[in-house]
Each structure stands twice: as structure tokens, then as C-alpha cells.
Amino acid sequence: MLRRIHSLPGLIAAVVVSILALTGAVLAVNPALERAGSSIPPTGEVSVADLAQRVVAHFPGVERIVRKASGTIVVYYFDAEVPGAAVVDPRTGVQIAPFAPSAVTRWVTDLHRSFLMGDAGRAAAGTGAFAMLVLTVSGATMLATRLGGWRRLFGRVRGTGSQRLHAQFGRIAALALLLTALTGSYMSLTTFGIISDGMDAEPAFPSAVNGGAPMAVGDLGALRAIDVADLRELGFPYPGDLTDAYALTTAQGAGYIDPATGEMLSYLPNGFARRVYETIFMLHTGEGLWWLGLALGLAALTVPLMTATGVMIWWKRRQAMPRIKANARAATADTVILVGSEGNSTWGFAKALHDALTGAGHRVHTAPMNRLAGGYRNAERMLILTATYGDGAAPSSAKQFLARLQDVRAAQALPVAVLGFGDGRFPRFCQFAKDVEAALAAKGWPQLYPLHTIDRQSAQEFSRWSAEIGALIGVDLAIAHTPPPPRTVSLRLAERVDYGAEVQAPTAVLRFVLAQDRPAGFGRRLLGDRLPRFEAGDLVGILPPDNPVPRFYSLATSAHDGVLEICVRKHPGGLCSGFLHALKPGDRIDAFVRPNPEFRPAAGAAPVVLIGAGTGIGPLAGFIRRNGERRPMHLYFGARDPQSDFLYEAELTKWLADRRLTRLNTAFSRATDQAYVQDRIAADAEALRSLITHGAQIMVCGGRQMAQGLAKVLEEVLMPLGLDLVTLKAQGRYVEDVY
């Protein structure tokens, strides 16, 4: 719901809000510029009477004196019937410069207030301010929810580049944007008279003035009592008209002054509404508070950037969820299908199930698991299809499911069947589906059908499961769905470096480039030949010959490096590793990239501790290679023998010399001083604690056994700091890519 509230006004109002923000940012500079160009006496030094006296000496035809919120004094006068306006020095009354408001400022102001379209534009600007208010509040709430509460609002944000940028800009600017949006909405309401700006109450013109000879303006008692800092405007009586009076407006109120006696007549102090308006005007424009104006202006500059990143996030999310035809609303559906997926293949199965049930006359609502609703009014059953990721964890479209489930009231429970998609080669096969099933049972949800698991997207197993679900609900449902192969690119092996044969750990670093022999279509002519976008730590899926199931390898380069590099250990009988090891330079493979945004060094300059063994060094080497800013990077690397499987030895030596790598610690299990990587960690405990105290992030890549042994040692290292891996994980300061 919050997401809908956030993205809908965001998309509709994107252009309006961006124009408001950009013009607002331009106008925000004015108060500071005016302030810099004017001479402002300290409070108590110059009274309005002094100022008026000095002005009259230099401008005998003065009509009115205006003090702008920035402190600038402007005199409007007639010189031989010709009107003029000048900025004057309040200490002398002498002209500093002619007053000529810039045409550009006026145009930008009009664009900001009304899009140059009169009342219709003013209404659009008001709606834009309100949309900005909704976006700021809903965005901040969403971010707080995602990070685990308001106290963690400034914690580490995970996700894709655009998600991280969107959140970073948002939280830096949130307070200022909230102030701008609130005050802007208020001002818009006063423009249309929905809220009073307090201007409706004006002092009545005095029924009688003394009519005697006018005093010198500098002697008028009522003006002597007012400091120039409080002046808003002083209007002079019409020359020669003894029935006219001075019209004075100050920060506190307005009244008339008798030119013959200097007495204040019919004074009306500002009411509450006026005082509120003046404060809000100042908070919105920064006039009178130039530094606030600049801060608001800077914050406003983030709005177009947030609009751009927001649109990118929305677009990616739309792309990620395939189009489901005839998707019933949550409130009307009789069957709810929830999907947990990272790479989209589970969506393919869900869509086939949705179409088959809809074809059989059911009203089906299909959505990501993250959108579990508080209740489904007409639903009779729920079917949950979910993959498992990482080390038995939730895929991205299901990350919030378990937390949301806790908020669902017992009365809303539905008969539910969970179908897990996984890969039997992972030790925690379909673990997330198992966790979901257990959580539902603990919440008392009745079981429609016991948990069933599907290994490597088997079409036969899915068909069997769907037939059994169909039998339960009285529909013939043997669905034949074969996942389409992912869209691949053709890569050519450019180079390989082999290690480890002597120590029974044959490992190859393989470097691929784009194969260039495809027919040149329009897209290729337009965009040129390019590798797909990827970062070190992302995964490449490779299809071994005659096998539709991809195998995934961590990438050791980013697309900027111009090559796609992986590190592959040959496993006895391994279909894909055997295939890759048999490749010679010039041979081709078909591959696709899968982002792995969780496994990246956090932004910033904090130290990074990289720990890897064997081929696990691949992505870590990629991070060091891209460490152009030379942030501290410490690598712990474990292998068998320095003479045989010291992967990346030459590169690591070079990176140490050019400081992309701060320190290298190696452990070799078959060398004379036999050691494992966790032994080095234990020996370095003190230095590691110091790095962790300085905000270091720990990144681990390698085999599961190594990761388990390492975790034990790390817990001991952390204990004296009162920290543990669970805490570091929650802060995004301990990340793993294990296999």
C-alpha cells in the first residue's frame, strides 16, 4: 500500500514536482545574494524616523519606503513626475543602486508559483507541493520499514545502484523537503483563500487627522519608537494634502501616523493568522533567513535526481514482474498465488498456474510474496511458490514476507500450500520454502497441501504437483510448463591461466570477450558491441552443452574492465566445470548475467576485509581491481601450495605496489608452515578488531566448509567488542558468497 502511495503520485507529479524544485532552488539563492548586497545596521542603531529623514534629504519626492525580508531598503519616488526606485543605505539614505528586479527572477518566480498559467497553474503548483509532502512522508516511512525501524534510518541501504541513490538522496534531504512541501502546501491554501493569511483585517483610515502644519518626518514620535529592522513599509502622505496620513506597516501590525502630531492612529496589531503566515513565508522562501534558503535550495536539487532514480526503480520492478493477464483484485479473488523469485523463473510457473486456474473459471490474484495483504475477503485458498537464495535465504520478492505474516490477524488465515523451487546441490535445499511453511503453521494457517519441493525447475515435478492441487479443488490441472532458456550472449574465451594441477585442485582463470560474429542488426549498429552490464561479485549463468540448467559463477571483473572473468575449479565428473576446463582460446560459450547486489563493498571509505579461499578469490580480486580510490583493503587468501595454486599472484603483487591492496595475508594448507585462512584470522585478531572498530566491512567468498570454520573464528574475534556476526550481518558489514 505504502509503495503504491509513494509511486503513484511520484510518477504522476514527477514533472510538476521537478519544475517546482528546480525553480525553488534557483529562487533560494536570492535571499543570500540580496543580503550580501545590502548594508544592514545592527538592531537599535537606526529608527524608522532616522531612515525616513535621511531618505527625504536625498529623495524629496519619496512615495514609500519598503524594507524587504532580506533587509534591503527600497525607496519608491517621483522625480519631476517620473517614478523611480532605488536601493538605499539605511545609515545615510544615499542611493546604492537603482532598484531593478531581474526579469529572469520574475519569470522563474512566475514559473514556480503558477507555471506561467494563472490560477490553473497555481492550483497545479499547490497539488505538486501536496504530492511532494505525500512522497516525502511515504518515502521516509518505507525506508524506515525496510531498514528495520526509524532508529536505523541512517543504516546501510542495500539494493541496486538506483535504489541506493534514491534512498541516500532521500534521507539527506528529507527534513528540508518536508519543510518545503508543508510550507508550500500551506501557502497554496492561503492563495485560494482556504486558509487565511491574515491580510483581510486592515486598520481603518483615521476618521480625522489634526490637519495642522506637518512635522519633519524625523521628529514623528510614533516613527522614532520603531527600529528599522521592524519596518515593512512606510507610505508618505500625498504632498500638500493636509488630510492625508503616513501609512505604516511593521512586523507587529499596521496603522496610520498623523503628520502634524506624530501620533499613531487606528493601529491594528497583526492577528494570529498573519503571524503564522509571515513565519511560514520566511520558512518557505528563506527571505529573512538566507542560510535556510540556501539549505532548502540545495535539498530541492535532489528532487530531479530522486525523480530519475525513482522512475528507474519503478521501471525495473515492472520489468521484474511478468505481465499477468486477468489478474483479479486481492479483495475479489477466490485463489491467491504469491511468488518468491529472484531470477524470474518461478514467475513463469506461477503465471502458468494462474492462467490454468483462470481458464477453469477461478478468480485468481497473483502477486509477489512481499505484497502479502492483511486479508483477502473472498479467498478460499493461497498457493505460495517460492525459490531459495543465498544460503537458504529469501529471494528478493519475498524478503519482507515473514515479517508481514506476523502482522496478519489469525482470522485472516487461509488454507495454504507451499511449493519450493530450489537446487538439490545446495545444502539448504528449498530452505526458505521450509521456513515459510513452518511460519505459516506456527501462525495457525491450515494446510491445503503439504510442502512440496521442485529441484532445478523440473517441469515433470511441477506438472505432478499442479495435478494434485487441481484434484483438491476440483479442477483438471496437469500444467506443462518448461521454463524458457534465459536470453544469453555468446562469449569467446580470450585467455586462460591455469593453476593447481600439481596439488589436485585444477583451477583456471578464464577471460571471455564478446563474440563478434553475429549478424549486425539495427540494435547492434546503434549501440555497438557491448558486454551486458555487470559488477564484480555478480553471477554469470553458463549453460553447459545439452543441458538447460545453468550453472552460476561469481564474476571477477566488471563490465568496465572489458572482459568477463571467472575462476573455475574442475570437479571430478562436473558437467559445467569439465566443459569450461576443456575450452581453448577462441572457443565459445553461451552465458547470461544475474545481478548479485548484496555482495558488493559498501559505499564509502571504510576499510574492507576480504576473506577467500580457492576460487573464492575471484570476486574479491575484482573488488581490489576496481579500488581506484585506494580505500583500505585487506585480503586473506587461502590455497594449497604457493608454487601451484596461488591464484592472481602476479596481479596481487602489482595491486600491493600501487596501493589498491593495503595488505595481503596468505595461508597454504600444503606448505611447510601449513595453515588455513581462519588460522590467519585468529592470529590477526587484534588488528581485525581495530579495523572493525573503524567501521570495516567483512566480505567472505569460498566453499561452505571454509565459511563455517571462519564464522566460528570470527565470532571469537568479535566477542571482546560486544559484537557478533548476526549484528554485523544486519548492518550489512558481514556479507558472504558461499557455494
Ligand SMILES: Cc1cc2nc3c(=O)[nH]c(=O)nc-3n(C[C@H](O)[C@H](O)[C@H](O)COP(=O)(O)O)c2cc1C
Ligand atoms: C546465488 C544462488 C543461490 C541459491 N541458493 C539456493 C539455496 O540455498 N537453496 C536452494 O535450494 N536453491 C538455491 N538456489 C537455486 C534457486 O532457488 C533456483 O534456481 C530457483 O529455481 C530460482 O528461481 P528464480 O529464478 O525464480 O529466482 C540458488 C541459486 C542461486 C543463483
